[in-house]
Amino acid sequence: MYLFSIYGLFILTLLCIFFTFTYTHYKNNTIAEAKKDSENLCVSLSNAVTTQLDNMSTISMNIVYSNAIKNNFKEFSYMYRQTGTNPEALIASREKVTAINEIVTAIIGAYQSASEIKLYTMDGSCVEAGYWMRTSNVNLESIEWYEEVMNLNGHKYFTEPSYHQDLPSTEGSSNPKFISLVRMFLDSAGKPEGIVEVVQDCNTIFSLASQIEQSNPGTTVTIYNSRKEMVYPYTTPREEDYYSEIQHSGLKPNNGELITTGNNNSVLLTYESLSEYGWTVIVTKEQEAVYLPLHNYRNMVFLIGGVSIILTMLICFFISQRLTKPLEKLTKATGKITINRVLSEEKVNLTSADSNIRELSILCDSIRNMYEKLRSTSQEVLLSRSEETRAKLQATQSLINPHFLYNSLTNISIMAEEEMNEDIVKICGALCDYFRYITSGQEMIVPLEEEIFYTERYLKCMKFRFGDEFEYKTSIAQETESFLIPKLLIQPIVENAFKYAFCVSPPWRLMIRSYAKNETWFLEIEDNGGTMSNEKKKELIHLYENLNMNEELKSMEIGGMGLKNVYLRLKLLYGENAIFKITNDYPGRTIFIVGGPIYHSREEYYHEHPKL
CATH class of the missing domain: 3.30.450.20 (PAS domain)
Incomplete structure (x- = not known):
């Protein structure tokens, strides 16, 4: 009941904000449309009056x-x-x-x-x-x-x-x-x-002026000649001196504005000056007439809002009952994933979440698959020599960090207790996508769009973990989305930022950009840690440029993480055309720049390179 109350109150607040924003937006649009209509009427009327005055002037000139x-x-x-x-x-x-x-x-x-x-x-x-x-x-x-x-x-x-x-x-x-x-x-x-x-x-x-007033209730037309004398209406003069209102308010021609006149009447006023004759055409519309379309909309909003609130409260009650128990089971199951149990020969079965929610079921299956892959990979690593064993362990730990997974699921449990159900669904979806991607086939190159997509799934998990302390943005040029790049190229650099750059006080910001230039694709990963010194940058560049490719590639696989493996895979795929740069020229920012030749299809790449 507590979960239902908090979650229901949260949704109710969101609905109120939504309907308030919608009503305000519709109100602003209504005023904008009224201004536009008033301006169009004023222009049409000015043209009509000008035509009549031109006709009189032409007749007089023809006679003269x-x-x-x-x-x-x-x-x-x-x-x-x-x-x-x-x-x-x-x-x-x-x-x-x-x-x-x-x-x-x-x-x-x-x-x-x-x-x-x-x-x-x-x-x-x-x-x-x-x-x-x-x-x-x-x-x-x-x-x-x-x-x-x-x-x-x-x-x-x-x-x-x-x-x-x-x-x-x-x-x-x-x-x-x-x-x-x-x-x-x-x-x-x-x-x-x-x-x-x-x-x-x-x-x-003034025939058009009369037609406008008859066909537009609440709209009035007032016309002054060059001597500021009211020539329309010509039967009964108006009490309001709109010409003085224009002078006092400093309105611009053909720019409708809501004003309050000297008689405390609120009107939408638009005027146009006939420069050749010095006449002024003024179109006004009462504020009540301007806001008339809002009344029906407001009633509709209240009706839909009431029904939506009732339905939402019922749905909140139902969902809150179905989320808490499966998440508690899933949290206990992931707590069993430790390095000792992964390396142990005795197999430990993970408890099922027993949930009808598709996302939670998929997450549970992904965790089981991840656990099985960790076990099988770890057993193979134990059979290798000591140096290869350490490299393989680092690779498996980089493939997926159980500690990170445990923290994520702990966060999910806490979020469930705090009734953040929408965020729970999102983090579950992001984790599922992330696990599915890193455990997928053995292709070495993938479309940039796909790499960015799954990198964002990972970043969303980190966003849920760190909250407002962490922000990220992507700026991907549309033309680069189909370019093929090494799989899991971006994530090691992102991981590096969390491990080394974000040791300073938050907020932490991460920016990923892509662009193409001279038949080469470029990726920039920028962090605001600013912790890399010039000496460290030179040390890393010197180290990578002098790596022994034959020795290093023996321990290289798609799951390998770290800046070194990013450099090695770029060299392996692109040779001398590979791009790997680090710049810290901007205060408080470090930018990793990677890139390579543009390939639009795997056939195009494999035509020039052997499949790895």
């Missing part, structure tokens, strides 16, 4: 630069001022107005891309074309835009939305509002000749 309109307009102005009520002059004046209207109609098209065009002479004569064709006299100085237009000296000026009761709305509104583009045009001498006004329905200019 139309010689036909200007000539007819000059003649109309002259006749209109000079002829009074002369019938013939009035008819001629009327003809000029008709000609102007026809040209304007050709410019704005049959579908009238502008609601109305007005041409003013500098003395107040006005010709209207488009929806209406009429003339009138106006007092230009009384018009609110007159002074601004004169100061701009030919540049465009946009008015605020205003009512035009005599013009129809594109949407049939009873009180339509329109925006005018007004600019002065000059004669060849640069003197004011007249003023052109292009009138456009606000429903046309």
